[in-house]
Amino acid sequence: MDVLRLTLRQLQIFMAVARTGSTASAAEAIALSQSATSSAINELERLLSLRLFDRTGRRLLLNDNGRALLPRAQALLEGAVDVERMGLAPEEQLQMLRIGASTTLGNHVLPRLLAEYLGDRHAKAASWHARLAINNSAEICARVAAFELDIGLIEGPSHEPALEVNPWLRDELVLVSSPTHALVQSTRTSGKPPTIDELRKAVWLVREQGSGTREASDAAVLPHLGGYQRSIELGSSEAIRSAAALGLGIASLSRFVIDDYVRDGRLIVLDSEMPHTDRQCYWVVHRDKHFTPALKAFVSLLERSAKG
Known part of the structure; x- marks a missing residue:
């Protein structure tokens, strides 16, 4: 068996720098010193023998190598999070699902879907912190493509090549x-x-x-x-x-x-x-998205609603 040289922490730091564009901002976001953040990026690039960022002043911008690594790193991190969530109650898994919708669907269709999806689980839970995003279709697609949302509901075709687009209503x-x-x-x-x-x-x-x-x-x-x-x-x-x-x-x-x-x-x-x-109308997910049980349940609801 090959010995793994990369760590999940390195990939987490890489994702933070890719998202914020600087080691200083990334360090603040993940509670790490800037020097440790910079060292982790340098070590990751050394291990891969690849430059992942273009340096422009204090800004770090993903290059072709970094963009190729981004979805793979995100998939690995999501898989690790799923492992940690395996012992959580089903209600807690449901509330972790990040749903986005374009404005018409978000204001007029999504509330009904959520009522059916959640039932009375959120009323019985000791705490509940679901995250929903409503914006125009282009912004929702961009956030799904960046793995900031698990699934998006949009009112027109997507122009993001990283997304899998599925006809819906x-x-x-x-x-x-x-x-x-x-x-x-x-x-x-x-x-x-x-x-x-x-x-x-x-x-x-x-x-x-x-x-x-x-x-x-x-x-x-x-x-x-x-x-x-x-x-x-x-x-x-x-x-x-x-x-x-x-x-x-x-x-x-x-x-x-x-x-x-x-x-x-x-x-x-x-x-x-x-x-x-x-x-x-369509629902969209990233092509490299790992389907959790919660996401599978929501997609099943979307498919049933389209038939109804």
């Missing part, structure tokens, strides 16, 4: 506005849906770049409009929904977001000359 995008919007009044008068030219001249309420909703709505709308002549960019679909209900403009939003506003009359779905649009 389908969502419908619809045009909405206030019932008092001029386009609605025009439609009621003429009996015809708004024309492309009328839509082009309207004020559009849109999400920020990087949002799955923005990517999907742009793909649905811009081939017909050619561009937004007038637009207001907002950082969440909920803000857009409220702005549309107040008559500030029209928007292309998820059914998950607008159904309750439509039911109580604050928004109306606009018929238009543009075709119906839906989009695929």
Whole structure:
């Protein structure tokens, strides 16, 4: 049997430096002196006969070798953590799962999933500290790719090559506005849906770049409009929904977001000359991710919810 020369502590220090970009910040994060941190990185590079970082002043930036080591080191460390967790209660394993979701799914779908996933376990536990992250799709994918999240739920395709992308729910995008919007009044008068030219001249309420909703709505709308002549960019679909209900403009939003506003009359779905649009939602994990029992249970729930 080969004698192992590397230690898990060296890999942990390597991960900390890769994450923070300096031995000083890494040392603070892992409660180690800066000199010991630097020595551990130098020894790791000596043992591997590879440079892992490019030095630029006080910054250490991963080079090709470091980027190749990163997922392998993370997988080894996660495996070691799993060994340490083997004696923990199932409830404690569940709360360690780190879930991320893009904003629409995080605000409107994830709470229901969590209620089914956790049941009453968290109410019975002496302590509970689950970690959830809600951000736009690009940020969630980046954090899953960096092993900062175990799994991500996103509203559009991923552009991170390190991720395994799995189709999940389908969502419908619809045009909405206030019932008092001029386009609605025009439609009621003429009996015809708004024309492309009328839509082009309207004020559009849109999400920020990087949002799955923005990517999907742009793909649905811009081939017909050619561009937004007038637009207001907002950082969440909920803000857009409220702005549309107040008559500030029209928007292309998820059914998950607008159904309750439509039911109580604050928004109306606009018929238009543009075709119906839906989009695929996905769950993503790192290609090198080790599936713990907790992660397997959550993925099984996602698969059941897609069939239901």
